[in-house]
Amino acid sequence: MLPINEIHTMDCLQGLTKMSADSVQCTVTSPPYWRQRDYNHKGQLGQEPTPEGYINNLLAITAQIHRVLRPDGLFWLNLGDGFYHSSGSRSKRAGATIAQDLLGTAYQPKELIGLPWQVALAIRSQGWMLRQEIIWHKPNGMPESVKDRCTRNHEYIFMFSKQPDYYYDPAAIGQPLSEATLKDKRLCNPCVAGPIRPQRGYPGAAQQGSRLLRPNGTLSTDPADPATASRQPAAQSQAWANRRSVWTIAPKGFKGAHYATFPTSIPELCIRCSTRPGDLVLDPFMGAGTTALASSYTGRSYIGFEINPTYVKLAKNRLLRELGLFCGQPG
Template sequence: MTAYYSDDTVTLLLGDALDVLRTLPDGSVDCIVTSPPYYGLRDYGTEGQYGLESTPAAYVETMRQVFAEARRVLADDGTLWLNLGDSYAYPPGSAGRQGNGQREGLRGTRDVPPKNLLGIPWRTAFALQDDGWILRSEVIWAKRNIMPEAVKDRPTRAHEQVFLFTKQPRYFYDADAIREESTSTAQEAHNQRYARQYEAHTVRAAATGQPGNVNNVGIHSRPGKGGRNARSVWTISQRPNPQAHFATFPIDLPIRCIKAGCKPGGVVLDPFSGSGTTGAAARQLGRKYVGIDLNPAYHDLAKARFAQGVLDFEEAS
């Protein structure tokens, strides 16, 4: 396939995600970070777009097929980070709109009655799991700043899921790259106490030649490593990009995924590239990037973004 755009670090491919993935070599990327069009929420005005399937089951099957092909393209020790938001079935005759201008969901489905939360992220996650992916983690993206919703009979949604999938039980994962600062002096003191116990145990093992059982020694911290292992709730602010389409996620999200899940110098793929946020994160971290999108206008936005150099936002805490 001829690239829509290519330079030393970026390749942008134009076309349907599934069709383009079928042209890529086995094991040619090290990490996938992506956010597909959500089910029933937006019409991007592009023929062949995903997200407007007639039922949740049809959407999930589309996602299963796309990521089955993506699994072939991913290296055996690679990771997939999949961000998905949820949607509702809304009653016939209602506008089905939220205060932020997006639709709450599709008007009635054969699967569930109106006003049901459809559970699209978990339906998709289970379908991928059944298809051979290993579901390693559910990360909650807690949004600091959210657009208001007009709905008055349920809480306002302020989070989305990010699922970590792998092909194999062993895979590249750099926990230290996203290590968090301890949130309290008590926690840090606890970590340091375990670190001292671990160091003392190491000295004893070296002297006696009997390493013994270290499973419960130093599990919270290691000498020379402060802070704590990253938690499964990531609080990240949304960052509007006036030049991008309206469904972008903040660059801080793919930065964190790539730091943890892509080896240095590796290749990052986004099958739903949009305005290139994942690509900007990959370039900022010294990784190569392959982006796929159905709409050439979004690739043009990405090209303009990449032409500015590595000028993206500082990572959120």
């Protein structure tokens, strides 16, 4: 087993084979998107001539993630889409390609590839359970100079499990109830002595309840916003609604950022609801260290891989700057 609380400079497929089976509680990652950016590293994911080549290479990685994930663990995958070009890429170095989707239909120039869903369905064929798709709504998304379609400002986050029952705590990422709901005495009784759980369902079960009501107390801030979150357990809050499947989170960069950084609040939400303090979190495409930072914020351990040594250095400096003496330690 490789050392934990460490970002290892190596190809993730090589690193995953060195990990023990059933050793990770949660995986959160955002792999390089197909033909979006060239990270100037031989063997990198994302520069395959066709979407199918990209999917096949990604499947080799998700098979290893399945092996190292605990039976009650969850795998969160963030992936964006793109449009097909006759060259197969925006890159001028790429030769002309003829590509087909998983159904054998040829792509047309300017056509939306539908890559996130193709990847999700291909991963499901490995034995994963596709439990949910989250829409990441980016209110300050990058503008696009297009006049024949709408500007995109969303991406997908898929949640996979290995089995029907898994660890999931909805209260950990609950949202404050509306004022109207709080005033409804049928739902919020100030004399409640303990948590009220829905009559139907349990964490990870079908038809899960829509809300958890907590003992009387003060409402804490929304855990989706790390700038205002108290980082206290959700059980200390008064009443929470189950988080909805559209997450409105603005992308946020930082000084010296690797240009495909996703906001810390995304992995933090995933980690909070699918792990316990001290659990191990994996990110096979660590990039700028966002998942490592979110793991440390929430008192979890982490392990990650990054093929580009420049990004490993950037991530380690970021962790040192944010966590100081606690860099490399959970909590």
